[in-house]
Amino acid sequence: MPAVVSKSGDQKSAEAEVENFADDLGPFVVAAETTRMAMVFAVACETDNPIIFANDAFLELTGYAREEVLGQIFNFFMAHVDDQAALALVREALEGQSETDVEINYRRKDGTKFWATLFVSPVRDDDGDIIQYFASFVDLTSYKDEQAQSQMLIAELNHRVKNTLATVQAIVSQAAKTNADPQAMRKAVESRLFALSRSHDLLTRENWRSAGLVDVLHDALEPFRGLDDQSGRVEINGENIRFSPKAALALGIAFNELATNATKYGAFSNEYGSIRIDWTVEPSPAGRRLVLVWTEKDGPVVAPPLQKGFGSHVLERGLAHELDGTVQLDYQTAGLVCTMNIPAPGPDHE
Amino acid sequence: MSDLLSGRRMLVVEDEMLLLLMIEGIMEDLGCQSVTSAATVKKAISLIETEFFDAAMLDMNLGGEDSSRVADVLSERGVPFIYSTGNDSRDMAEGARNHAVLYKPYRETDLIAALTQLLASRSN
Numbered sequence: 175m176p177a178v179v180s181k182s183g184d185q186k187s188a189e190a191e192v193e194n195f196a197d198d199l200g201p202f203v204v205a206a207e208t209t210r211m212a213m214v215f216a217v218a219c220e221t222d223n224p225i226i227f228a229n230d231a232f233l234e235l236t237g238y239a240r241e242e243v244l245g246q247i248f249n250f251f252m253a254h255v256d257d258q259a260a261l262a263l264v265r266e267a268l269e270g271q272s273e274t275d276v277e278i279n280y281r282r283k284d285g286t287k288f289w290a291t292l293f294v295s296p297v298r299d300d301d302g303d304i305i306q307y308f309a310s311f312v313d314l315t316s317y318k319d320e321q322a323q324s325q326m327l328i329a330e331l332n333h334r335v336k337n338t339l340a341t342v343q344a345i346v347s348q349a350a351k352t353n354a355d356p357q358a359m360r361k362a363v364e365s366r367l368f369a370l371s372r373s374h375d376l377l378t379r380e381n382w383r384s385a386g387l388v389d390v391l392h393d394a395l396e397p398f399r400g401l402d403d404q405s406g407r408v409e410i411n412g413e414n415i416r417f418s419p420k421a422a423l424a425l426g427i428a429f430n431e432l433a434t435n436a437t438k439y440g441a442f443s444n445e446y447g448s449i450r451i452d453w454t455v456e457p458s459p460a461g462r463r464l465v466l467v468w469t470e471k472d473g474p475v476v477a478p479p480l481q482k483g484f485g486s487h488v489l490e491r492g493l494a495h496e497l498d499g500t501v502q503l504d505y506q507t508a509g510l511v512c513t514m515n516i517p518a519p520g521p522d523h524e
Numbered sequence: 525m526s527d528l529l530s531g532r533r534m535l536v537v538e539d540e541m542l543l544l545l546m547i548e549g550i551m552e553d554l555g556c557q558s559v560t561s562a563a564t565v566k567k568a569i570s571l572i573e574t575e576f577f578d579a580a581m582l583d584m585n586l587g588g589e590d591s592s593r594v595a596d597v598l599s600e601r602g603v604p605f606i607y608s609t610g611n612d613s614r615d616m617a618e619g620a621r622n623h624a625v626l627y628k629p630y631r632e633t634d635l636i637a638a639l640t641q642l643l644a645s646r647s648n
Contacts, residue, residue, distance in 0.1 A: 329611070333585065336610035337540055340628040344546035347632070351549070420587055424541055484545075491548075492541035496563050 185245050189226050212236075212311040214243070218296070218304045222247035223268070226306070235290075235313055237283035248307070253279040253287045267294045268307055277314065289314040342367065348484055365434055366427065369394060373426030377419050384519075385422035386414035387466075391451060394429035398437055407441070412453040415464065417519050421497055428493045428501075431485035432468055432512060440473045440510050447473035447509070455518045462518035463499075470509030478505035528643040529636075530555030535571060535580035537594055538608065539563040539587050543628075547581070550632055563587070568594045572601055579642055580605035581626075581635075595623075604646050606638045 206213055212232035216223040228243040236243070236251055248268075254260060260278055267276045276292045290311040297306040345366045353359035372393045376385050391410055399408070417425065433442065441447030453466035470476075479486070486503050489512065494501045499516030534556050538544045544561055551559045560575065562568035565586055572580075572594070580598055582605050584591055598605050608626040624638045 332612065333610040336628045337543075340610070340630075341540055341542045343629045344540075344542040347546055348542075348549075418587075420539070427542065487545060488541065492545050495544060495561050496539060496541040498564060498567065 185224055185226065189244060212290075212313070214248075214309050215297070216248045216307045216309060218268075218306050222249070223307060224248070225250075232311065235282075235288075235311065236280070242283070248309070251280050251282075253281040264292065267292050267309075270294070270296060280311075289318050338370070341370070345370075352484060366430065368397065369427055369430035370423070372396070373423045376426075377422060382419050384416040384418060386416050387412060387425070387453070388414040390417070390422050390425050391429055394426050395433055398433040398442055407448040409448070409450045411451070412466070413455075415453075415455070415519060421519065424493055424496045428489055428514075431488050432510075435483075435485050435510070436470055436473070440476065441470035442473070444473055447471065460517075464514075464516050464518040466514040466516075468510070468512040468514075470511070473509050475507055476505050476509055477507075528640050531557045532578040532643070533558045533576060534560070535568070535575075535577040535603070535605075536561045537563075537568045537580065537582045537586065537591065539583060547635070550635060554636065565589055565591055565594055569597050572597050572603065577603050579603065579639060579646075581639070582607055584609040584611065604642050606642055 206227075207229050209229065210231050212235040213227075213229045214225050214232055215227035216225050225243055225246050225248060228238075228240055233240055233243065238251075249255060249261065249264060252260060252264075257279075263272070263276045264278060266272045272294075277289055278292050279287055279289055281287050290313050293310045293312070295308045296304040297308050299305045346363055349359045349362040349366075353362055373385075373390070376389055376393050388410060395408055436442040436447070436449060441449050448471055450469045450471070451466065452469075453464055455462050455464050457463075482490075489501045490503060493499075493514070497514075497516040499514060501515075502513045504511040504513070529551070534551050536544060536547050536551070536559060538547060538561065541563075544563075548559045548561065560571060560577070562571055563586065568582075568586075568591070580603050582591055582594055582598065584607055586594075595605070595607075606624040606626060608628060608630070610628045612627070624642065626634060626638055
């Protein structure tokens with residue numbers, strides 16, 4: 175970047191002219207000096223339009239000292255001085271022919287780049303000839319950052335939606351495979367869609383950062399408790415350990431399968447049964463493990479199913495796979511016992 | 525055409541559990557000898573390094589992590605594979621151009637066709 179430019183006679187007289195109208199138009203020049211909008215004046219008649227005035231906001235925006243700016247050509251702090259398209263945009267702005275906002279990538283003294291919208295107003299003499307350009311720059315840095323951020327969020331959202339659609343497809347395909355009766359199929363699909371939806375609600379309340387295990391359980395079991403006060407039928411003992419959104423969704427689906435099974439065959443299928451869910455975090459050579467035990471009692475006498483259903487498949491294979499742990503279903507006569515042994519989530523989600 | 529898939533040992537690297545269960549079901553119906561699964565980059569790489577697979581399908585994004593390291597190890601070991609992704613085609617990873625890609629959600633028939641083509645091009 176050029177240092178202080180040796181000033182031509184014209185440059186000196188142009189700067190002097192600015193000083194003069196500073197005297198004539200006192201308050202307006204003070205306003206231009208002190209406004210937070212970055213501004214410069216450049217000479218219209220000379221080639222390359224040397225700058226003859228720069229306000230404090232402009233110096234702050236670009237990091238230059240005033241004497242480093244005065245006398246420089248108008249385009250001297252463009253980030254890409256050989257970018258013909260950008261040069262054409264500036265030319266159009268100077269000629270007053272821009273139809274849209276002119277966004278130019280500029281470079282600060284320290285080499286960092288920033289985007290700014292360039293606005294140009296011509297300053298005319300008594301004959302109507304343009305003698306100077308009055309240019310202002312709106313820093314687009316925070317706008318561009320927000321734009322990049324929201325584009326990232328949209329891409330992430332799209333990714334999530336597509337994965338969710340694939341999950342819904344898997345739910346429907348599974349339900350169609352195992353239910354000949356359309357009503358039963360509809361019920362199977364709805365139960366899992368609503369479980370997914372409740373987990374989404376929970377995660378939305380938590381800004382999709384994480385969800386606590388106690389909350390995941392409460393939300394998953396809520397539709398199974400019915401209208402009566404059945405709070406005594408579910409006992410939850412454990413810390414509200416926080417899981418990543420993905421793990422929370424998987425756990426929500428898994429607890430929905432367990433509760434569905436309890437409603438059909440287990441502790442929720444009569445009036446007396448109850449379910450206790452306890453968990454602890456235990457150290458192990460492979461890192462901290464969370465061991466959760468779901469114990470049903472006082473339901474009808476339990477016998478192991480002749481053929482394993484989708485629910486047990488989701489738990490023993492799906493959940494174990496997704497959370498990289500083990501899940502065991504033990505069909506004890508007194509009631510089903512499900513034991514999950516999964517890696518305890520790290521502190522990232524707390 | 526699905527004869528090509530029967531008796532095969534397949535690796536599925538996918539982190540959505542219900543989707544994985546569906547893919548496994550499809551592969552079992554096609555007569556694949558075994559279907560092994562991984563939900564993380566780490567687990568997938570350790571499986572590829574210790575077991576033999578005829579073919580694999582690889583989700584480009586595993587729990588927020590880019591899976592291109594898994595693709596590298598599959599290529600090194602000469603395991604043919606197809607990609608699946610929840611992204612749209614514009615966000616396609618650079619190294620993915622030489623592989624078939626299934627965009628979620630995809631039809632069962634598209635999955636079967638992509639796997640069949642993968643194994644057919646190998647046996648020729």
